[in-house]
Amino acid sequence: MAFGWRCTGVAWPGDAPQLGWSKGAERRVSVLAYGAGLGFRAVGERHCVGARGNVCPLGAVVSVRSTGARCPECARLDRAHSVAADTLLDDxxxxxxxxxxxxPGMVKVGITREERGAARLREQGAVAFTWLGRGPLMAARRTEEVLRAALGVPDRIPYARKRAxxxxxxxxxxxxxxxxxxxxxAAALQGRGWPESLEPLPLDVVDHxxxxxxxxxxxxxRSVSELVDGGVVAGRLVAAAGPDLHLAVGGDADGDGGGSGGVVVLDTRLITGWELAAVDPAAANDIRVPLIDIGGGGVQGGLF
Structure with missing residues (x-):
């Protein structure tokens, strides 16, 4: 089954977001810049993105609203090698x-490989963060669990809450x-639950x-709720956080709120697995995809 270029989502290896693309075994990235136009049209059906860098052997069609874009078999394989799922214990x-x-009031504790630096924080859309400690995987995991319970913080925060x-x-x-x-x-708990093999790190708040x-x-x-075959997304990139791209669209191409279009969030996890064809970002007034109010309103089919 031959496909064109398919989006693999946003990565944050540095201070600028990058869109990843794949076509079979080929890979490439597009570095995104604020103020630049972005436009594409979804083509055909959405297919599984595979797992662990491998192409899905079934070329399975997946739900347009899934943020994982994987078929059950590829999702199982991906989870089998996941630190987050506690299945990778000998790293x-x-x-x-x-x-x-x-x-405000939205704090979480987590872990990431030291070699990745703060990429994981940017990928989650963390507005601010500080390191707490470093050490072996199981010590880091144990500390994470202790601090979650002691601080009363969740293990994850839904993106809908972050956007709101x-x-x-x-x-x-x-x-x-x-x-x-x-x-x-958290630091007050050192010696009372922190494993000895975890080295505490000093406070150093980083703001993103x-x-x-x-x-x-x-x-x-508003935010995009799904793509559809032939659905067009086009606008001017004004902000980004984690997987979310903030696009000024329609009559508000400058993103200042003074036009008739406004700023719309595109969760790029919804565009993974789609074949995307480039369109002129200036065609924003022709865009028609399902949207939902970020503040909790209902789904609306509107120009975007």
Whole structure:
């Protein structure tokens, strides 16, 4: 089965988001820049993205609303080698424990491979974070569990919640203060639950609002709920956080909230597995895909 270029989602290896593409065994990336136009049309059906860098042997069709874009067999294979699923227990690499902040009252503790640096934090859309410690995988995992229970924080925060607050974040000083407070509570538990093999790391709050482009455009009020065959997405990139691209569309190409279009969030996990054909971003007024209000409203079919 021959396919054209299919999106593999957004990665954050540095301070700029990159869209990944695959065609069989070929790979390439597109570095995204704020202020630049972005436009594509979905072609045909959405297919499984495979697992662990391998093409899905079935070329299975997957749900247009799935954020995983994998068939059951590929999802099982991917999970079988997942640190997050606690199925990879003998990894000899060093891991780091982090404290991430996504909005007021939205803090989580997690782990990531040390060699990845802060890429995992950017991929999750963490507005601010600090490291807590470093050490072997199982020590990092144990610390993560202890701190989740002690701090009363969840193991994950839904992207819908992150989007709902992203347009009205408090000032950087307030963001930092909440991270500092949570770090202090976590550090107070050293010697009382932290494994000895985990090395504590000093407080160093990193804020991502600037590299995400947050605060430079109007708040997004709608998000794409799914793609459809022939559905077009086009606009001007004004911000990005994690897998989300914020696009100024229609009569608001500058993203300042003064036009008739507004800013729409595209969760790029919804475009993985689709064959995408390039279109002129200036064709934004021709876009028609299902949208949903970020604030909790109903689904609407509208121009985007």
């Amino acid at each position: 000899p690499r060093t891991y780091r424990v982090y404290l991430a902040w996504f909005g 607050v992203r347009g009205r974040l408090p000032a950087e000083q307030e963001r930092s203060a909440e991270v500092v407070e949570s770090y202090g509570r 609002a600037e590299i995400f482009g947050l605060g430079r455009s109007a708040a997004a009020k």
